Amino acid sequence: MDRAEQYRVRPAYQEVRLTVTDERLPPESxxxxxxxxxxxxxxxYRAAVEAYRARLQGLLPEAAELIAGxxxxxxxxxxxxxxxxxxxxxxxxxxxxxxxxxxQVPPVPPGRTPPDLxxxxxxxxxxxxxxxx
Numbered sequence: 001m002d003r004a005e006q007y008r009v010r011p012a013y014q015e016v017r018l019t020v021t022d023e024r025l026p027p028e029s030x031x032x033x034x035x036x037x038x039x040x041x042x043x044x045y046r047a048a049v050e051a052y053r054a055r056l057q058g059l060l061p062e063a064a065e066l067i068a069g070x071x072x073x074x075x076x077x078x079x080x081x082x083x084x085x086x087x088x089x090x091x092x093x094x095x096x097x098x099x100x101x102x103x104q105v106p107p108v109p110p111g112r113t114p115p116d117l118x119x120x121x122x123x124x125x126x127x128x129x130x131x132x133x
Contacts, residue, residue, distance in 0.1 A: 053069070053075055059079075063086050
């Protein structure tokens with residue numbers, strides 16, 4: 001066999017070998033198709049979104065039920081709205097507590113009222129006057 005013949009035979013041999021090898025591959029070790037890849041990516045994305053939701057709910061447990069969504073963007077919006085609401089409620093509660101405390105405690109304690117000297121007889125008034133000197 002001369003060299004020119006070898007070069008013509010070799011590509012044909014490789015073609016046949018590839019065809020036979022492809023037929024022997026078991027179906028489960030075959031490359032996943034686009035549908036399976038898409039399903040796998042979708043499943044991974046949903047798992048990542050769920051983990052992110054749990055993390056955000058852990059950061060703001062007071063409003064965990066308000067943090068909902070099926071995408072990262074939706075979760076970010078819901079978290080920001082919940083955080084703003086919780087902050088506003090905390091400020092309002094602190095303000096209400098200050099107002100209630102101000103109503104219950106007078107700002108200045110009442111001073112002692114001096115005795116009513118008008119009802120005392122004149123002798124008692126003189127005695128009290130001499131004592132205070």
